[in-house]
Amino acid sequence: MQKSRTTSFGAVAIIGVGLLGASLGLALKNRRLASRVVGVGRRGSASLKTALKIGAIDTASTDMAAVSECDLIVLASNIGAFPDLMRQLARCMKPGAIVTDVGSTKEQVMQWAAELLPAGVFVGSHPMAGSERRGPEFARADLYQDAVCLVCAPRQGLNAKTLRRVESLWRAVGMRTLSVAARQHDEIVATISHVPHAVAAALVQLSCSVPGAEAAIAGGFVDTTRIASGDPTMWTDIFRTNGSAIDASLGVLIAMLEHYRRVVRRGAPEELQELFAEAKKRRDALVAKLRPKKGAKK
């Protein structure tokens, strides 16, 4: 029954059909990469209906037993639900099936998988795609196109076939994969995503503390704080499961801001100029590297 690796992942179950899950469903179906896409969600949730309606999934179920015939299972719910879902998967998934996820933290997730899932079935994934919007109504078949997926193999009991299969899934929907250790993953995303989120939330709070600021906000502030409009429950899960890396990274950022403050107090133009010139040079270089990749397939 199993089809060629490069052309199909067989029956795919997507557990949680929000923005990420539904976009994966659309990408798989548009490219005919699955024989069938099964969406699994909570009873009474509107997401399953929307995902069906937009054609992101073929069938919808509120019962985990629906995954028992699936070859590939993708956890795309909030991370907080992962332990429960993994316990249920361990009971109902078929032999040979593999499991991955789209969660934003990896060390805790890999530990849960090691404890709760059969050996060798899980490889962690973090596709660096998405937006502050949530829900399948914002899903796009090209959400993953040209973005990076960080992939974490388990430290023990790794099954090479499982790893290749998961990497080929993300490549098949247009991503570049990057293999990293779970700890390194968590440190990377603490600095480029989680700490920026805390900062955006604090900047919103700061702006609300000054009379008149609200009336004056403009595009720059809107961009800087965009991520603060993300789903609070998702972000709470992320901060709960990446506390130590976020703590360390916030400490480094605070020390940097204390340094800026001292430079501002000294009123030293040369030092300010150097700080801003260095930051501009580095950001321009980061964005220049990003753009050609984004445009390559357009």
Add this chain to the structure above:
Amino acid sequence: MQKSRTTSFGAVAIIGVGLLGASLGLALKNRRLASRVVGVGRRGSASLKTALKIGAIDTASTDMAAVSECDLIVLASNIGAFPDLMRQLARCMKPGAIVTDVGSTKEQVMQWAAELLPAGVFVGSHPMAGSERRGPEFARADLYQDAVCLVCAPRQGLNAKTLRRVESLWRAVGMRTLSVAARQHDEIVATISHVPHAVAAALVQLSCSVPGAEAAIAGGFVDTTRIASGDPTMWTDIFRTNGSAIDASLGVLIAMLEHYRRVVRRGAPEELQELFAEAKKRRDALVAKLRPKKGAKK
């Protein structure tokens, strides 16, 4: 010779034809709000030629004497050049002419104007428009459309006609004007613009300190740090002339981030959820207020 207030500002001099100056020129000329627009710039600068070429100015000059026949003079260079420019203006501007600016800080600028310009000729302006891009090649006739302009009248020697004239200039190019005291202006922009700039620069620096982070950056990080690509010289001038408000505001932000850090260390999900939910609610409200205004004329 003076034309109707609502239809023309007479001969207008724009000193410094970067993004803001050239966009003002385009807006004035497109709407036929000036009998003539004179661009003044540094000798050998490419900006003057570009501004002429795109039709943002009628004539170009590297000599401040060119403003001697102008009715309205707009300082649109970096703030650092203002004292020199004001000294020259005081010598060559004609009686009855008025002066304003587009600078990002106001207390220092108002003080310079009080010391260096004739009484009653200056009203400070800060149009909250622009981008991280610089130079007349990015100028747009609608740059100011639907944005806010903060207007600061001098505390002493205010000429009511000058104030009305400057307010009507910004309204004529599509802005809403908001009258604020210079000190309040500087506190507002410290929180919504200057501190976010320091934070964006620090986040870039932070991301470069973690191996592998560069390869994983995505859209969220690009948005959050966009302002870090702004012109270092402009930002150095801003930080030099708004040091005390930036210092205070950075202190408040650092205290907030220390609080986030304690909450992360406690691993308290309810507190995290409350922080993120509050930030989301406030940002969504800020942006919702912004959007209808932006769309109103479209």
